[in-house]
Amino acid sequence: MRDTAVQSLSEEDILRYSQTVCDGLRDDDDGVRREVLAHAGNRWSLGVIHTLGVYGQLRHAEIGRRMHGITQRMLTRTLRHLERDGLVVRHDFEEVVPHVEYALSETGLKLLLMMVPLWTWIVENVDSFRTSREMFDRQHTAE
Amino acid sequence: MRDTAVQSLSEEDILRYSQTVCDGLRDDDDGVRREVLAHAGNRWSLGVIHTLGVYGQLRHAEIGRRMHGITQRMLTRTLRHLERDGLVVRHDFEEVVPHVEYALSETGLKLLLMMVPLWTWIVENVDSFRTSREMFDRQHTAE
DNA sequence: CAGTATCCTTGCGGATACTG
DNA sequence: CAGTATCCGCAAGGATACTG
Numbered sequence: 198m199r200d201t202a203v204q205s206l207s208e209e210d211i212l213r214y215s216q217t218v219c220d221g222l223r224d225d226d227d228g229v230r231r232e233v234l235a236h237a238g239n240r241w242s243l244g245v246i247h248t249l250g251v252y253g254q255l256r257h258a259e260i261g262r263r264m265h266g267i268t269q270r271m272l273t274r275t276l277r278h279l280e281r282d283g284l285v286v287r288h289d290f291e292e293v294v295p296h297v298e299y300a301l302s303e304t305g306l307k308l309l310l311m312m313v314p315l316w317t318w319i320v321e322n323v324d325s326f327r328t329s330r331e332m333f334d335r336q337h338t339a340e
Numbered sequence: 341m342r343d344t345a346v347q348s349l350s351e352e353d354i355l356r357y358s359q360t361v362c363d364g365l366r367d368d369d370d371g372v373r374r375e376v377l378a379h380a381g382n383r384w385s386l387g388v389i390h391t392l393g394v395y396g397q398l399r400h401a402e403i404g405r406r407m408h409g410i411t412q413r414m415l416t417r418t419l420r421h422l423e424r425d426g427l428v429v430r431h432d433f434e435e436v437v438p439h440v441e442y443a444l445s446e447t448g449l450k451l452l453l454m455m456v457p458l459w460t461w462i463v464e465n466v467d468s469f470r471t472s473r474e475m476f477d478r479q480h481t482a483e
Numbered sequence: 484c485a486g487t488a489t490c491c492t493t494g495c496g497g498a499t500a501c502t503g
Numbered sequence: 504c505a506g507t508a509t510c511c512g513c514a515a516g517g518a519t520a521c522t523g
Contacts, residue, residue: 208449211456212393229473230466231383234459238381240374240496250355257505268497273506283472295503295504304468310351311461313358315454316377323373325447329426330372383516400485411517416486438484438523 233282236308241267241275243312246284246301250309254300284308376425379451384410384418386455389427389444393452397443427451 236242241264248263249255255263261272276299279285284305290296301309319326379385384407391406392398398406404415419442422428427448433439444452462469 208453211453229469230462233462233466233469234386235381237458238378243377247358251359268499269506270498270508271496274496281473281476282469283476289505295506297505304465306351307461308458309358310354311458313354315380315451315458316358318450318454319373319376322447323376326372326376326425330424333424333426411519412486413488413518414516417516438486440485 236279236282236284237312237315239275239278241271242279243309243316245272245275245279246305246309246312249285249299249301250306254298256296256298260299279305379422379425379427380455380458382418382421384414385422386452386459388415388418388422389448389452389455392428392442392444393449397441399439399441403442422448 236246244264244267245260248260252259252263257272257276260276261267261269264272267275276285276287280287282304283302286300286302286305288298288300290298379389387407387410388403391403395402395406400415400419403419404410404412407415410418419428419430423430425447426445429443429445429448431441431443433441
């Protein structure tokens with residue numbers, strides 16, 4: 198499933214195709230594209246997106262319970278960043294006992310789906326990364 | 341082309357499928373998976389990978405010339421990180437005048453191919469991100 | 484040419500305490 | 504419950520000068 202995406206075109210085609218795209222990323226003056234991309238590398242962003250994708254709609258504390266190890270501060274920060282980029286929708290019920298629900302936007306769901314192949318590939322190949330790092334570290338401490 | 345990857349399964353299937361994967365990412369004790377993923381969010385990593393993907397094999401300074409705005413320090417750092425994770429191969433010719441060439445490894449090329457759909461999608465939708473941010477910022481300064 | 488060595492600023496992420 | 508407010512350490516990233 199992952200492979201159909203890349204094998205439908207030759208590597209050469211893909212590289213040529215991605216040329217334009219990457220030039221766009223490189224010349225991004227205000228850095229929006231890069232910052233959106235950075236959601237992928239953030240400590241909690243993808244976890245939150247994934248959790249909302251699976252459970253649909255959750256309250257602040259419910260997300261926190263499902264994200265092992267996240268602090269309140271980081272949860273709030275992460276949600277704000279995702280909301281700012283339109284990936285997550287915040288709905289405040291404005292009740293006396295605070296009640297706020299978060300859900301994925303269309304865009305957020307799309308990002309989640311876009312991440313799955315890369316994600317899967319990394320998990321499947323984590324051992325090779327680990328090995329590579331061990332070799333590298335051994336060489337660069339022994340010298 | 342991008343869409344075939346995700347539309348061959350239902351969103352529901354994808355989410356169920358990604359459950360296991362994400363659990364893997366979440367429980368990654370030493371953080372290798374997350375750190376590999378973080379290459380996507382790094383300021384220069386994907387640019388270097390892409391440049392090497394397009395041009396094949398380049399010297400340190402040649403990469404620098406093709407990456408507008410990167411400093412020598414960041415270029416060296418980025419190359420080391422990518423080399424450590426086995427995404428880039430460094431070949432030192434050990435000549436009197438220093439001569440080092442960098443190229444993508446098989447793994448590095450694979451990562452590049454994995455990034456193209458996400459990448460493309462972001463560039464195509466950058467305007468919606470920009471709009472979302474403007475709205476968000478306006479609301480959160482006016483209050 | 485291919486890097487190091489310094490110094491600096493910024494933001495991430497964590498810990499803890501507090502609030503409407 | 505859903506957040507703020509502080510304070511902290513650390514790594515990313517940049518600027519500039521120097522080196523084998």
